[in-house]
Amino acid sequence: MYNEHITFPKDFVWGTAAASYQIEGAADTDGKGKSIWDEFSHIPGNIEDGSTGDTACDHYHRYEEDIRLMSMMGMKHYRLSLSWPRILPGGTKSAGLNIQGLDFYDRLIDALLEYDITPWVTLFHWDLPAALQREGGFASRETIDAFCDYTDIATRRLGDRVKNWMTFNEPWVFSFCGHFSGVHAPGEKDIRKTLAVAHNILVAHGKSMPIIRENIPGAKAGIVNNLAWVESASHKQEDADAARRWDLAFNRWFLDPLFGREYPDEMVKWYGEAMPEIKAGDFDLIAAPADFMGINYYTRRLVVYDPNDNHIKAKQVYRTHILRAEFEEWEIYPEGLYHTLIRMKEEYGNIPIYITENGTTCPHEMISDDGCVHDPLRVEYLRRHFAAVWQAIQEGADARGFFTWSFCDNFEWAFGFSKRFGLVYIDYEHNLRRIIKDSGHFAADVCNQNGFAIT
Ligand code: FCB
Numbered sequence: 001m002y003n004e005h006i007t008f009p010k011d012f013v014w015g016t017a018a019a020s021y022q023i024e025g026a027a028d029t030d031g032k033g034k035s036i037w038d039e040f041s042h043i044p045g046n047i048e049d050g051s052t053g054d055t056a057c058d059h060y061h062r063y064e065e066d067i068r069l070m071s072m073m074g075m076k077h078y079r080l081s082l083s084w085p086r087i088l089p090g091g092t093k094s095a096g097l098n099i100q101g102l103d104f105y106d107r108l109i110d111a112l113l114e115y116d117i118t119p120w121v122t123l124f125h126w127d128l129p130a131a132l133q134r135e136g137g138f139a140s141r142e143t144i145d146a147f148c149d150y151t152d153i154a155t156r157r158l159g160d161r162v163k164n165w166m167t168f169n170e171p172w173v174f175s176f177c178g179h180f181s182g183v184h185a186p187g188e189k190d191i192r193k194t195l196a197v198a199h200n201i202l203v204a205h206g207k208s209m210p211i212i213r214e215n216i217p218g219a220k221a222g223i224v225n226n227l228a229w230v231e232s233a234s235h236k237q238e239d240a241d242a243a244r245r246w247d248l249a250f251n252r253w254f255l256d257p258l259f260g261r262e263y264p265d266e267m268v269k270w271y272g273e274a275m276p277e278i279k280a281g282d283f284d285l286i287a288a289p290a291d292f293m294g295i296n297y298y299t300r301r302l303v304v305y306d307p308n309d310n311h312i313k314a315k316q317v318y319r320t321h322i323l324r325a326e327f328e329e330w331e332i333y334p335e336g337l338y339h340t341l342i343r344m345k346e347e348y349g350n351i352p353i354y355i356t357e358n359g360t361t362c363p364h365e366m367i368s369d370d371g372c373v374h375d376p377l378r379v380e381y382l383r384r385h386f387a388a389v390w391q392a393i394q395e396g397a398d399a400r401g402f403f404t405w406s407f408c409d410n411f412e413w414a415f416g417f418s419k420r421f422g423l424v425y426i427d428y429e430h431n432l433r434r435i436i437k438d439s440g441h442f443a444a445d446v447c448n449q450n451g452f453a454i455t
Helices: 036-041 059-072 099-114 130-134 142-158 171-179 191-215 237-258 265-274 282-286 334-347 376-394 413-418 438-449
Strands: 004-007 013-017 077-081 118-124 164-169 220-226 229-232 292-296 300-305 314-316 353-357 399-405 424-427 433-436 451-454
Touching: 004 376, 013 118, 013 353, 013 438, 036 130, 059 099, 059 433, 077 399, 099 118, 099 142, 118 142, 142 191, 164 171, 164 191, 164 292, 171 191, 171 220, 171 237, 191 220, 191 237, 191 265, 191 282, 220 237, 220 353, 229 237, 229 334, 237 265, 237 282, 237 300, 237 314, 292 334, 334 353, 334 376, 376 399, 376 438, 376 451, 433 438, 438 451
Parallel strands: 013 077, 013 399, 077 118, 118 164, 164 220, 220 292, 229 300, 292 353, 353 399
Antiparallel strands: 004 451, 300 314, 424 433
């Protein structure tokens, strides 16, 4: 029988990821201010199951238990995000600092280090202080300065222990889902604002990078993009054009300026009047050298021309025979991760890459009679994506780590608690008890062996 062991490079980083609003709860505890997600989730109709992140997994109070679990699983790295309004309830330095918020992150980081787990911190995973949104949010350039102050405060306080920093999580999702389709906070539908938000986020990223470096000698810093592998669903020219626009708008709109190439011409012309204000020097700021880039990869997009689409005249199509996650639109396509890594190597200078998110939902997850949670689809999903990364590494891609999304089930944004992504099951019916799923045991084994056997 054919049996081979896939082994990852020495020092490959294995971990899990989560984000503040999705797990912390304690929505107005210890002086925390409101975020746009606190407000958005409370508006009826915005969240599929009518839930909010008010309590979520109560990680704010149960973080020690969670870290113990991570440690039991042998996880040596954890990607978390800070809640900006927990630290600056009014968004700005002048509106006042909430020491209790910073104290929480101090305790969290100390606990991680006590268990020998390295923290990787994202500064912005979408929970913008609501007070800043009232002043225009990221569509206003003033928010760039507020973000820099927040970066300064967070890195000064935690930088003695946290060396790995990410500025923003998924600028595309925050700008487009929040300001164009309106399915995420702050729920706007305006292409001009969307593009302004996307641009200002990139500038804020670039401006905050030197602050991180100055406050933390030896820090490693970068941004996290969600990249999708885009393919035309047919050989028709109009579909191929639509797929190209999708790639330009979704991937290259962010990658090109980050790598010093400004926005892709074709899309600049396409957006025309809707283009944001670009100040002299913005592109130099955006292209600030980074130590790594985070990639969140979930699926491929198969695209056709759609004259009714009001963005890029393109839409995603689904084939019925393919294996998919619980979301209809999330085809399970690990080859896309492999291609994306090879693309980063060939087109973007082979910058060191961490897969900062990858994972899936599974239909009908539940606690079985044996008390366990069996999620074979997630095990298979992860196995294939781990293998895709390994294959890309063999071909010279500089992938250095993999954080599974997510450590535990949590508040999945507009889906509320109706979609589970965790390696650890949260029993929302019974005191939020935690149960390591089969996939959690599998990921733990992979992490402990730095690889796995293919049989
Ligand atoms: C990503 C988000 C993350 C989680 C996963 C499923 O887009 O960054 O918070 O919701 O999707």
